[in-house]
Amino acid sequence: MTETTYAQSATGAEVHTTHIQEPRVLSMQQALNTALDEILASNTKALVFGEDVGHLGGVFRVTDGLQAKHGSSRVFDTPLAESGILGLAAGLAMAGFTPLPEVQFDGFAYPAINQIVCQIARLNYRSRGTMPMPITLRVPSFGGIRAPEHHGESLEALFAHVPGLKVVSPADPHQAYHLLRYAAASPDPVIFMEPKARYWQKAPVEAAPGDDLAGARIARHGRHLTLVAWGAMVARCLQVAELAAEDGIDVEVLDLRWLSPIDGVTLAESVGRTRRAVVVHEAPLTSGLGAEVAQLITASCFDTLRSPVERVTGFDVPYPSGDLEDEYVPNVDRILYGIQRVLEYKRG
Amino acid sequence: MTETTYAQSATGAEVHTTHIQEPRVLSMQQALNTALDEILASNTKALVFGEDVGHLGGVFRVTDGLQAKHGSSRVFDTPLAESGILGLAAGLAMAGFTPLPEVQFDGFAYPAINQIVCQIARLNYRSRGTMPMPITLRVPSFGGIRAPEHHGESLEALFAHVPGLKVVSPADPHQAYHLLRYAAASPDPVIFMEPKARYWQKAPVEAAPGDDLAGARIARHGRHLTLVAWGAMVARCLQVAELAAEDGIDVEVLDLRWLSPIDGVTLAESVGRTRRAVVVHEAPLTSGLGAEVAQLITASCFDTLRSPVERVTGFDVPYPSGDLEDEYVPNVDRILYGIQRVLEYKRG
Amino acid sequence: MEPLPAEELLGLYALMTEVRHLDRAAVAWQRQGIIPGYAPLLGQEAAQVGSGFAMDRTLDFAFPTYREMGVARALDVDMTGYMATHKASWHGGLYNPVTSRLAPIQAVVAGSVLHAVGWAHGQTLAGESGAALSYFGDGASSQGDVHEAMNFAAILRAPVVFFVQNNGWAISVPTEKQVAGGSVAARGAGYGIPGVTIDGNDIEAVVHTTRWALERARSGQGPVLIEALTYRRGPHSTADDPGRYRTLDEERESAGPDPMERLRDRILGAGIADMEALAGMEREAAAAVDQVRIKLTGLGTQPGAEMFNFVFQESTDSLNQQAEQWRKESDHD
Amino acid sequence: MEPLPAEELLGLYALMTEVRHLDRAAVAWQRQGIIPGYAPLLGQEAAQVGSGFAMDRTLDFAFPTYREMGVARALDVDMTGYMATHKASWHGGLYNPVTSRLAPIQAVVAGSVLHAVGWAHGQTLAGESGAALSYFGDGASSQGDVHEAMNFAAILRAPVVFFVQNNGWAISVPTEKQVAGGSVAARGAGYGIPGVTIDGNDIEAVVHTTRWALERARSGQGPVLIEALTYRRGPHSTADDPGRYRTLDEERESAGPDPMERLRDRILGAGIADMEALAGMEREAAAAVDQVRIKLTGLGTQPGAEMFNFVFQESTDSLNQQAEQWRKESDHD
Ligand SMILES: Cc1ncc(C[n+]2csc(CCOP(=O)(O)OP(=O)(O)O)c2C)c(N)n1
Ligand SMILES: Cc1ncc(C[n+]2csc(CCOP(=O)(O)OP(=O)(O)O)c2C)c(N)n1
Ligand SMILES: [Mg+2]
């Protein structure tokens, strides 16, 4: 994966290659901001819009300074209507633009679902490839910030089930920077789920992606079992892995990254080695993406699996208020229990 | 499960027990129409509304004659706006009514998703049980009728992932009649997915439900493997079972009925006996409800399963036009291939 | 209002004649099993042909619903490719939407109204001067997306013309139970955009008003909302039975004079052409429709592989594997 | 417009004083870490207290957003239960919405507007005579649901009053970039319903207009749309920094006179009460707010089991099992 691959404009717009040249320590918010800045600079057809993304720079400051730098035609506030924002994006894509709309919070993607599912995901298909939808929809996602209702949700299972969408979530600043540039260069619609609980932690962003951005990645190598996670749960799983190591348990952490399409090859390779897996996600259990991941693992590793794949997830309840958040989001204890279950499993 | 159980009104409205007294041969459309008629007669708080459900009696005639009989206050046409219909339902539920709204076709539930997910599914929770939502949303669902775009879709995975919703789909007229009465008596919101390809086939409807309506049911007993299906796929699986029987393969067909909550006990019991399972659904493969079913089976039957659970489903493509429908919806051949795969599976 | 030149009137009459023939033929084809379904536009020919005719096809772009066959014909779209949607070949139709200046056929009521606004705003951003023409119905006007579209369009001053065909019905629901206040056009004022009501069965009024609105939009003066009053003379679709919700007497009364007859009388009255010339047009229309029938029946079933081909610009391994498995399992017997 | 009786003016002043105290206190509590966040209503006290005060609590029902603390107080809602939402105890608040005649606090912009229409239509169907009062903002007016709600309400002639607080801002976006045409009230005409613009900082105008609208609705004359012009003097929420999008000078200019000072001047000018009496009200308000603080800080953390308890009226085996597992895994260390 070279830089030019993802600096290419899907719509044939002139592309000036703009890219960080040396490692920088950035928060995810800064990494995303840098990526957006460079996307706007290198693809003259790129547009950033949504609620409060202009002057204010977004409620999480991810678009901070972009309007001042790139102008209010290319970075603009819309009225407060998510269906309108996504419908506008579809029309702009038809006109040859590369829209990067934002939905302010996960829970406010619902009013736009009709435009996302019935229009953006299908216009390439409906038009037999003549009207591509190179749209990257940024959605601050997942929980963990003690926010009001509808500000802490995980919609990946919904999006991953929609044919015509690709879905990705970065786990750290380096991933955020490279995956956003990769997504924005895609000729297909990508839902970009930003783990808002991780916006502020700093870490190095390298100039080179480091691996093939199209698939999953092993965030930590281990021998005894594989923890599969994405978004904010990757950091938590890495933390769990350190704790487990104290008990002599060697945990592999697989950062799935792409929630659609899922990288079944890396999954099979990892669990083929470790023979045990736990999937961790914040979304409710039932019909969550963990079921798909578990079934993909089981189908490919049926003979070698030593125990059923475990799921440690949010419960089948609405995302709760701050008081109960730490009870809802998989915490270290619950993940350790999941690990214990797969390690202690005995055939009956 | 006795009649009175589901003739109870969730909202405490006066209930006159009205119910078919002897077996009748009905199409599913007639069975649903009969059930709605009786619900309106027995629960004075019940209301039927949606697009074209009044005078016209619905595009599938499921509400035929109900306005003439019960009046245009209780059975009424709304303007053409699905979010409006569901938002109205939520408000009417707050006012003590038992709304039975209709969304005209599966694909037109998307504009209402915000009201369904963020409001109807959560108002009981948000209000700490003081504002129940005894809403039964009828959605003509699934494919098979060579219809225009957005008229053949399967949204069960989306609905089943939403905490606060219950989801059910009947496979035949008897199930349709009893499950609709059961759903309408529920104090919780139920998404009622009607397999539109099965509206017109007639079959006997018995006065007694015949089993516990709250769970799954075995539609055909068999020894060699379990086919798990719902909606229109149940009839197809029964047909496959007959064909397989000619080759000496004894197929059990499990009609899941409730897509949320899923009856894990019946699943485990069946596959515990047959040791092999194939899940069949019309929705796309990835993140479909088949993943959840497969994972539930694997988790409960890990030691006895002889092969990984197979999924025979729609592809990860938008539901296609009539020309390609029979290629998309699981057909007899593809289900037979799935059966072959689980039967011929050999540990590597 | 200047009368239209004679050759334009004749051109419009020829188009309307062909559209009416094709419309009637399509209903017959459905009965004959040639196509599984169809949504007739009978009675809406003036609104559709007139507005499509008013477009500048080098600049403008139209966004239809599922009933705009007359617009498609006026834009000179390949009619076999257009009708293929009703043959269940491909949802969006088999014509090329980009070169045809007609977005793919669209079944979600109000689904494409926002796309028109987005495309139009794209014209502004790109410094181009086309206008978008957004078609929708009285029923669709109830959808939230229409409100969002009008508000966005007015805020962005986007060059878009909202063209509402108020044909009196949304399937079985009459306008008075659909459109509170009785007028879609009146809603324009609430967004600060001109809302104009026209007789949608008077093709000259349709052409003039649409031209005016498109020019206004192109010249940077922002969106316009046109409500063309017309009447759906046929059923909602071939699956519908209007006898269940309106009587023939009611139909006759509400429909008013036939837009085709009006144009014919206008042409004959002004001595622009004689009956014979018009009869010639009828024959040409019949021949053209016959060609469509021949090509349409000649269209084979779409190959199953097409299901997989257009999902993405860049397909995925997982999808390719599904296509591969499908191929294996459907080759077999 | 008849002036309000003296005791009503005094009652309103007492309510507004308490609301202002509680509002300022809540901002302080956020800084002190007592609550994680808060959305102040500073400057909107007249619009909120006046409209809530105009309700008949035996008949009517209010549907708030997330900023209607002043409405809640005017309706005599348990303010600890109300403020609990900002302590992150429970999203909808811990008050009983049914007995309070105030629907649960609601964070989806425009989410509850349709509920008000549904509840109001329920009054018609049940032969009862209450009216619904639906609160939303200038930003919310852009949502499709608001359009659908107004159209439904007018078609159904539902007894609902739409009360828009146009406070000039939706987070950082000013009304002129939000509301095309500049007036939410003007949109009423498009639905055939009265749209009234009032000075939302004039509490007498607010009380009079809301009473008139509620009475009109209750008597079967259909919905009314009121746009109360006011100003959000504080940040959008305690997480917001208005300095990024407006200057203090702009604030001063746009905000106009403080609604509280206006009522105080009115009361003093008319000799209804003297400064001392008003100072007494301030002391009572401070004491009441202190009580809320004590109760709020005394509120323990919600027990985790509550997550599972209210999902359904009839819980499910699967959910019960999850609750059981949660219990086991969180008792442990
Ligand atoms: C969002 C959505 N809801 C429902 C339908 C089903 N439906 C198809 S056409 C129609 C009526 C549309 O009426 P109108 O907008 O007036 O257009 P007309 O059919 O009269 O041309 C309905 C309800 C749909 N296609 N899309
Ligand atoms: C559907 C939805 N989209 C976005 C948001 C995020 N958000 C919360 S408040 C707000 C601004 C609301 O403005 P307005 O309606 O004028 O109310 P105000 O805050 O001024 O009281 C936004 C964008 C939301 N809560 N709901
Ligand atoms: Mg119509």
Ligand SMILES: [Mg+2]
């Ligand atoms: Mg505001």
